[in-house]
Amino acid sequence: MLWTVFLLLNGLLLLVLLYSTRRRQKNEPPLDKGLIPWLGHALEFGKDAAKFLARMKNKHGDIFTLRVAGHYVTVLLDPNSFDSVLNDNDLSHNRIQLLQRIFSLSLPNIEPAAEKKWMEQHFQGVSLSRLSRAMNTHLKNLLLSNQEGCNPSEWKRDGLFNFCYSLLFRAGYLTLFERGDNAAAVYKEFCTFDSLLTKLARCSLKREESKTANLSREKLWELLSPDWLNGGSESSSWQQNYIRFLKEAGVDAEMQKRALLLQLWTTQCNAGPAAFWLLGFLLTCDEAMDAVKSEIKGLNLQDVSSQHPPINPLEAHRTPVLDSVLSETLRLTAAVMINREVVQDKILCMANGQEYHLRQGDKVCLFPFLSPQMDPEIHEDPQVFKYNRFLNKRTMKDDFYKNKKRLKYYTMPWGAGRNVCVGKEFAIATIKQFVLLVLTHLDLKIDEAHGTFELPAVNPSRYGFGMLQPDGDLQVKYQLKRRQHEE
Structure with missing residues (x-):
């Protein structure tokens, strides 16, 4: 039993080290991992994304890569370069996890x-x-x-x-x-659900909040049916x-x-x-x-x-x-965020001619609220x-x-x-x-x-x-x- 626990702890430590030892490679955007292993900048990002990203922009410029809860997110804030992300078929828009997390919904057959x-x-x-x-x-x-x-x-x-x-x-x-028979009831329940939606998306609900969110979601399913x-x-x-x-x-x-x-x-x-x-x-x-x-x-x-x-x-x-x-x-x-996933290593071309290498498995985020x-x-x-x-x-x-x-x-x-x-x-x-x-x-x-x-x-x-x-x-x-x- 102790040997099993020892192996698990060593495995977890190895994962932490792997996530913590990423280094910026040639032609990659500036890398900012934060001080907390694995979590990185997740807490600051979730608390006030606009304030945090504005600080990162002042520090790194219009493009940089952040570590956020085990993921690496490249943030692009140059609107002249947005088309290089919006029109790129090598960057996928994967909403499956978010639908499951917020709405407990799976639509695998929907293109x-x-x-x-x-x-x-x-x-x-x-x-x-x-x-x-x-x-x-x-x-x-x-x-x-x-x-x-x-x-x-x-x-x-x-x-x-x-x-x-x-x-x-x-x-x-x-x-x-x-x-019209249940509009008032739907609105009341919707407000409860919506007030917890951002925490649902970020997996940051407390125990009682989780119970409230799940109950509200189930009530809405029945009311809307x-x-x-x-x-x-x-x-x-x-x-x-x-x-x-x-x-x-x-x-x-x-x-x-x-x-x-x-x-x-x-x-x-x-x-x-x-x-x-x-x-x-x-x-x-x-x-x-x-x-x-x-x-x-x-x-x-x-x-x-x-x-x-x-x-x-x-x-x-x-x-x-x-x-x-x-x-x-x-x-x-x-204040929308436009997110993409890098499905294979690629080169991102900026409007000023600069080129940056993006790694497979990373995410790309546009935050138009901050810029433009x-x-x-x-x-x-x-x-x-x-x-x-x-x-x-x-x-x-x-x-x-x-x-x-x-x-x-x-x-x-x-x-x-x-x-x-x-x-x-x-x-x-x-x-x-x-x-x-x-x-x-x-x-x-x-x-x-x-x-x-x-x-x-x-x-x-x-x-x-x-x-x-x-x-x-x-x-x-x-x-x-x-x-x-x-x-």
Whole structure:
């Protein structure tokens, strides 16, 4: 027995030494292993990726390799060189482990290309218009029903994040899943699950948190499972079409249920936080709010009451000011990470002509939030919200430069290349519709009773998981506009 333990300990020590003795070879990026064997920089990376990677960029430049929990990750922060990663077929996008870890989901029969093609069919063209109109209808109904029973002169109070997230989540759930019977229960359980999702992904849950996450996940599987999946009558919803796609790919009933949670999170996790930041920036910047309201007033919208059929303003009007505000909001608060795996040794060619050798089994990471989005050479005063940063008089500005070279990627909230978000247009339409409805139907103000007129800081654990979320909330008050009372 003692001999067995001795051999195991020696084996573990050998593994630690192997991971600790890696040396930078010729033409490899700068190597930073950190002080802790095996773990390396994992703790710092998970705590606040933006702050940590900014420090590494100042130390090493636009490319460097880090040791993170036994893996070696090459971080590339030169946007002029992103295409060398995004368009390289020798770098694979392996999401299998992440799906298993977060959603306890396995989809071995689903080809990424086939899944993307299906998503494009249902989030573009005629389908996009139909979904956007349905979303607009649900948003408006929920917004107005939220005011039912209130005294016309009464101000309702809420946290802006909860206000935006709850309305957009329920409207999105109604649009894609076409179920109103359990929307509130799904939203409540989803918030519990989402609050632990980053720890699930990083395997850093405490025992009680793990129990909570597993229980919440199981509840959501049952809540999302439609009656017809268990033998009831089928509907013609987006959800039903997605289940049909899974069935045709040979996915069993249990994994179908679990895949619905993946799609719920994918489709609903970003719009609410994006709307929160956008409205928060407007509420804390009078110049921006005045510019957006002036543009909306100039649209001459007729759909100001529930008696008129809903319209999608994106189909009939141009809104360059609102578009610029949205782009600036996403530049400041969208923090995706684009990850690839090196399937065989390769040479990475940088835009400046420098070439670096990457080792098989390593990972490559792009973090557009740090560069280009927060790069002062590309965006002057990058930490500051400037509503007209992406505005050239009445058109959108798209000429940004680094090292005197015009950038293809100057902001990347939706990813790029094979990583580009298929639902991008639907998300943009949804956020803009929501902001338009709020500003045309409600008087929305910061609640001065709470004494704070500033947006909360971001939750640093959300870097790498799409839209950032606030560490706290902004308290607001709102009521129907006067003309709404009179109708």
